[in-house]
Amino acid sequence: MSIKVYTQEENVNAELHSPEGVMVTEVSAGDDIEAKMHVKNLKAWFRQKQVLNGFDFKVATNKITAIIGPSGCGKSTLIRCMNRMHELTPGARMEGGVFLDGIDIYKEDSVEMRSRIGMVFQTPNPFPTMSVVDNAISGIKLRGRGKSDGKKIGKDELMGIGEEVLNMAGLWDEVKDDINKSGAALSGGQQQRLCIARALAVEPEVLLMDEPCSALDPASTLKIEELMQELKKDYTIVVVTHNMQQAARVSDYTAFLYMGELIEYQKTSVIFENPEKELTERYITGRFG
Amino acid sequence: MNLRTRRAKDKVMKSLTLVAFLVAIVPLFYVIGTVISKGLVALNWQALGELPPLGFRNAIIGTFIILAVTWLIALPVGIMSGVYIAEYRGIFARAMSFLADVMSGVPSIIAGIVSYVVVVATTRAFGLAGSVALSILMLPVVIRSTEEALKSVPNSLREASTALGAPKWRTTAIALNTAKGSIATGVLLSSARVMGETAPLIMTAGYSQWEFMGMDCRVNSLAYVVYEFLRYPDKERIALGWSAALILIIIILAINIGVRILTRRKYEY
Numbered sequence: 001m002s003i004k005v006y007t008q009e010e011n012v013n014a015e016l017h018s019p020e021g022v023m024v025t026e027v028s029a030g031d032d033i034e035a036k037m038h039v040k041n042l043k044a045w046f047r048q049k050q051v052l053n054g055f056d057f058k059v060a061t062n063k064i065t066a067i068i069g070p071s072g073c074g075k076s077t078l079i080r081c082m083n084r085m086h087e088l089t090p091g092a093r094m095e096g097g098v099f100l101d102g103i104d105i106y107k108e109d110s111v112e113m114r115s116r117i118g119m120v121f122q123t124p125n126p127f128p129t130m131s132v133v134d135n136a137i138s139g140i141k142l143r144g145r146g147k148s149d150g151k152k153i154g155k156d157e158l159m160g161i162g163e164e165v166l167n168m169a170g171l172w173d174e175v176k177d178d179i180n181k182s183g184a185a186l187s188g189g190q191q192q193r194l195c196i197a198r199a200l201a202v203e204p205e206v207l208l209m210d211e212p213c214s215a216l217d218p219a220s221t222l223k224i225e226e227l228m229q230e231l232k233k234d235y236t237i238v239v240v241t242h243n244m245q246q247a248a249r250v251s252d253y254t255a256f257l258y259m260g261e262l263i264e265y266q267k268t269s270v271i272f273e274n275p276e277k278e279l280t281e282r283y284i285t286g287r288f289g
Numbered sequence: 290m291n292l293r294t295r296r297a298k299d300k301v302m303k304s305l306t307l308v309a310f311l312v313a314i315v316p317l318f319y320v321i322g323t324v325i326s327k328g329l330v331a332l333n334w335q336a337l338g339e340l341p342p343l344g345f346r347n348a349i350i351g352t353f354i355i356l357a358v359t360w361l362i363a364l365p366v367g368i369m370s371g372v373y374i375a376e377y378r379g380i381f382a383r384a385m386s387f388l389a390d391v392m393s394g395v396p397s398i399i400a401g402i403v404s405y406v407v408v409v410a411t412t413r414a415f416g417l418a419g420s421v422a423l424s425i426l427m428l429p430v431v432i433r434s435t436e437e438a439l440k441s442v443p444n445s446l447r448e449a450s451t452a453l454g455a456p457k458w459r460t461t462a463i464a465l466n467t468a469k470g471s472i473a474t475g476v477l478l479s480s481a482r483v484m485g486e487t488a489p490l491i492m493t494a495g496y497s498q499w500e501f502m503g504m505d506c507r508v509n510s511l512a513y514v515v516y517e518f519l520r521y522p523d524k525e526r527i528a529l530g531w532s533a534a535l536i537l538i539i540i541i542l543a544i545n546i547g548v549r550i551l552t553r554r555k556y557e558y
Contacts, residue, residue, distance in 0.1 A: 083452060085448060085451065085452060088448075088451065090378075111454050111455070111456050112454070114451065114452055114453070114454045115453065115454025116454075118452065118453070119448075119452035121445060121448060121449065121452075123445060125443070125445040125446055125448070125449045126449075127446060127449070127450075127463060127467070128446075128467060129463075129466045129467050129469075138450075138453065139453035139454065139455070142450060142453055142454070142455035142459045142460075142463070143453070143454050143455060143456075143459075144459075195449070198449075198453065199452070199453065202453055202454055
């Protein structure tokens, strides 16, 4: 089976590098958008292997941007570079810049930057030693309960925040009787929404989601997608997804990555109805990947 | 090969493994049986409540005091070393992990001699020296079990914490909290192990027939009472030694069963 997939990728690869192929690094789309985050000439490596080949990428404010592409194309690496998680992986390094509101996040304190750029992971990862509500407010506690002005948040206020974010994640009504149970006792979909609530509690500006629904059933997926629509009023969302229908359903902009290159970056409606590049079309219509 | 011979061979192999198992557990039950039958002879409230030569009260207390001081030394050092090895990987951490492995091979009598030279010869603190000797034996186990427990904490939890904007040390605290069950298991099992050690105590905590008077004096312990009393020619003393052995075995068994219960509860909600 793996051989078959490999052959297909080889075909595409051959086309990529053929004279009439679509070897692209400069992508025009995205110049007109109001950028919350700006990725500039980003290159990333795992040891010797280069996974991102250097491209620019703008994330629109209060919009949902989907990143799609076949396995190993660098979408997770891209998103992990955007809140400095990539640098924690042993053997990983990167070049280029990632800007949040014009600030280079790699020149600022990583802890501060990560609290402004929240992340939700592929597999739900609530803290098993904490209750549901403690999970929800864990981010605040982990940062020393401090507000930015240095004032401590009281216990009642913490509980209030816990309820608020669980509500935002659409989880409060389901778990209000079990908020003192372990976070790991919830169902997978509930755990993932708990993780979203947890990320929201630290009041980030951007929410990065790395395949947030790939471990969930369709009903839970739908709930998360509805939640994303709610959240984009207040947050800028970037979502990596394997699922093209999901990208088409939820996102405003879609970026197609292939082998470390940004092949095409367009409004979602354009990329799914009338893609500019042939490679994009072939991927979207399921002919490889 | 037809079905019948295959089944016959299967049966033979199965019986062989069963026989081997029985051979293995006979000595185990023989040891426990001997200690129980000989230990019960002199086991009464006097044995538990009096000082030597009538009983070994100070040895029961002393065993726990020595263990408590051993914990004070070995747990902070051991757990923090384990954290360093597991959370701040690198060449130095790998070397430390290797050293812990080497250290776990140190014979207990040598731990006693070293402790004698380092502690007793300089400060004459016999009781403390006993705890230091046991710490030397306990440290590698605590280091390695902390390391292994932390390594079994899924990295996704560390990532979750880091992505929430937690500083490194708080992320480590989360990992440690998640791993605390396995670490406690390691600590308790190694405690049960060192409680029964006699050789490291010969030149250190040694034997005392008095109440506990401080870690600078000799501190009596159950293991040492067994060693001491069974060398006497009188029957009463020997019987009392067996009783001390029985109490020691009961305590160690209780710790082991406690660990079983502790680790089982971990998977319930």
